[in-house]
Amino acid sequence: MDRRFKLLADAGVRNMDGYNRYVEKQNAKDPSTVLQTMPYLVVVIDELADLMMTSSVSGDVENAIVRIAQLGRAAGIHMIVATQRPSVDIITGLIKANVPSRMAFAVSSGVDSRTILDQNGAEKLLGRGDMLLHQLEQVVHNVYKVPLSRMRMSRI
Known part of the structure; x- marks a missing residue:
């Protein structure tokens, strides 16, 4: 991330879109310039609880995520x-404060729902693809995922 910010600063832009436009303009101006656009990256943490509980430096994990x-x-x-154990030890206040969108599938208790969404509701879900989505505006939306077969997923 630090390297990316250095590239943004060197190009005099504030974000990835600006940087990629800058690279395209520079390459069009001077074909001998071989600047490369930067791809978007997605960091996936499959089980946050495991990472937080097994790490001897869970504070470092939390700080990196934040x-x-x-x-x-x-x-x-x-x-x-993602986590299957939505406790306040795992989804800390600092993490919640810096993650603008949160999604909850069916959970076992209202406490778990409040830990994720700051309100009850996820404990009442059916567990068949329905979920609650909490975004910036503090309104929770009921959302449903479309089931996909393995064959369909492999095509995607």
């Missing part, structure tokens, strides 16, 4: 963080 959440968007880095 830093990416705070600064990553401008550098074209986004995160998907």
Whole structure:
């Protein structure tokens, strides 16, 4: 991420879109210039609880997640963080404060729902693809995922 921010600063732009436009203009101006656009990156953490509980430095894990959440968007880095144990030890207040969108599938209790979404509701879901989505505007939306077969997923 630091390298990406250095490239943004050197190009005099504020975000990935600006950088990639800058690269395209520079390459069009001077064909001998071989600047490369930067791809967007997605950091996937499949089980946050495992990472937080097994790490001897869970504070470092939390700080890294928060830093990416705070600064990553401008550098074209986004995160998907998942856990099956939504406790306050795992989804800390600092992480929640810096992750603008949160999604909850069916959970076992209202406490788990409040840990994820700051309100009850996920404990009442059916567990058949329905979920609650919490975004910046603090309104929780009921969303449904479309089931995909393995064959269909492999085509995608």
